[in-house]
Amino acid sequence: xxxxxxxxxxxxxxxxxxxxxxxxxxxxxxxxxxxxxxxxxxxxxxxxxxxxxxxxxxxxxxxxxxxxxxxxxxxxxxxxxxxxxxxxxxxxxxxxxxxxxxxxxxxxxxxxxxx
Amino acid sequence: xxxxxxxxxxxxxxxxxxxxxxxxxxxxxxxxxxxxxxxxxxxxxxxxxxxxxxxxxxxxxxxxxxxxxxxxxxxxxxxxxxxxxxxxxxxxxxxxxxxxxxxxxxxxxxx
Numbered sequence: 001x002x003x004x005x006x007x008x009x010x011x012x013x014x015x016x017x018x019x020x021x022x023x024x025x026x027x028x029x030x031x032x033x034x035x036x037x038x039x040x041x042x043x044x045x046x047x048x049x050x051x052x053x054x055x056x057x058x059x060x061x062x063x064x065x066x067x068x069x070x071x072x073x074x075x076x077x078x079x080x081x082x083x084x085x086x087x088x089x090x091x092x093x094x095x096x097x098x099x100x101x102x103x104x105x106x107x108x109x110x111x112x113x114x115x
Numbered sequence: 116x117x118x119x120x121x122x123x124x125x126x127x128x129x130x131x132x133x134x135x136x137x138x139x140x141x142x143x144x145x146x147x148x149x150x151x152x153x154x155x156x157x158x159x160x161x162x163x164x165x166x167x168x169x170x171x172x173x174x175x176x177x178x179x180x181x182x183x184x185x186x187x188x189x190x191x192x193x194x195x196x197x198x199x200x201x202x203x204x205x206x207x208x209x210x211x212x213x214x215x216x217x218x219x220x221x222x223x224x225x226x
Contacts, residue, residue: 031211031212033211033212035214041218042201042216042217042218042219043201043203043214043216044216045212045213045214045215048210048211048212048213055210055211056210056211056212056213058210058213059213091157091158093158093212095211095212103146103148103160103163104148104160104212105160106150106157106158106159106160107157107158108156108157109156109157109158111155
């Protein structure tokens with residue numbers, strides 16, 4: 001019973017390129033959340049998605065960032081025209097429709113480095 | 116002032132010691148979470164609390180809703196407990212998953 005799978009684990013992009021981060025939720029989970037952890041800072045909420053719907057994107061930067069969770073396949077966090085300040089660890093979490101007693105299940109993260 | 120404050124920021128203990136990490140928050144919440152993050156690793160959810168106390172193995176989490184305070188205790192600490200422990204809250208009325216996180220407590224347990 002695999003947990004939340006994120007790939008790639010590490011991603012290096014040059015400034016101006018696009019970064020695509022993938023998240024496959026835990027089996028049976030239909031809700032996905034993305035968080036960003038900047039170096040030496042705490043975690044910050046970015047977006048909450050259900051299948052084919054963005055529920056809350058209040059934490060997403062206004063430009064260059066987008067997220068989707070299609071009917072089939074993983075959730076994708078897309079960062080266009082990356083800049084050095086986008087270098088961070090990006091974590092995905094998932095949950096069933098009602099939060100279980102153990103809350104959210106997190107993935108291992110994608111470490112993005114922009115050079 | 117951050118909405119979720121943790122103390123201490125850093126903690127060094129000897130193997131076997133009893134450890135307490137504190138979390139105070141300033142907003143109304145529907146739940147509080149304790150998370151564990153190993154260096155370069157993923158995040159593991161340890162507890163979700165809305166009242167009282169929970170225990171899992173050597174870990175105990177308590178919450179006092181009136182005082183807006185939670186503690187994470189580790190009994191008989193071990194070097195493998197070395198990690199960053201993060202407190203996070205689900206603000207009351209917020210959307211699911213829109214957590215507010217503390218900055219974390221870095222724990223190092225020496226053999």
